[in-house]
Amino acid sequence: MAPIVSEEYKEKMKSKILNSALECFAQKGFSTTTINEIGAHSGISKGSIYNYFVSKDDIYLELLNRATENDKIDITKNFSKLRSSYSKISFLFDVFLTLDPFEPKRAGQNVVFYEFTFHCTRSKRLLELITDRGNFLVNLIKETLEKGQEVGEINPNIDTQVYAHKFWLILDGVSLQTIYKDFPYYDVLSEMKEMYLEEIKHK
The missing domain is CATH 1.10.357.10 (Tetracycline Repressor, domain 2)
Structure with a gap:
């Protein structure tokens, strides 16, 4: 059985992804930034990012x-x-x-x-x-x-x-x-x- 994740935790993870994405976009540009790079910057796996966002x-x-x-x-x-x-x-x-x-x-x-x-x-x-x-x-x-x-x-x-x-x-x-x-x-x-x-x- 999968563990229950609180809304507070979900929001914290989303904010972490968003903040990292914005920094990556600003440094490399939106088009060239990859989900892998956002994951590396945020310390969150690519698969986990897709749990919160379906695309860049x-x-x-x-x-x-x-x-x-x-x-x-x-x-x-x-x-x-x-x-x-x-x-x-x-x-x-x-x-x-x-x-x-x-x-x-x-x-x-x-x-x-x-x-x-x-x-x-x-x-x-x-x-x-x-x-x-x-x-x-x-x-x-x-x-x-x-x-x-x-x-x-x-x-x-x-x-x-x-x-x-x-x-x-x-x-x-x-x-x-x-x-x-x-x-x-x-x-x-x-x-x-x-x-x-x-x-x-x-x-």
Whole structure:
């Protein structure tokens, strides 16, 4: 009879696998990392890893899902402290202005994220799953802008759907440019923030 494994133990094992996988992905890239390498890094056998995840794709999707849930919690908590839509948009820009995109671990995670995004274009199932995350992020900005329009704070003439996408395009654009170590990330993002906020402000 197989021993009973507690949920706490299962979660501990899953977290260990996920943490090791993220480090391996950041060091070697998503495509070239193997389950064997994740197992060697985590000290967990390949067979045991398959007890928790059916594939390397599923490992990364779980990492992405957890990151999304953490983002939702953090954003909701901080948004509740801010009264205006304008200040909420400004706050989100500032979140990225306080990050260090050149820090090796964060830089590696960014590379893995974009690498996996392109990887997903080859799979309809994967593309649908990461599109759900994208929709959450876009809708977050769209709904914030719409609430601001309702109270006369945000420019009523802007297309909130377009400007929601524009917000994330700005952030994706500056994040991608950080592959160049001399890219003036903070200066460019600060300038883009001021331009964006000026455009959405109800004059």
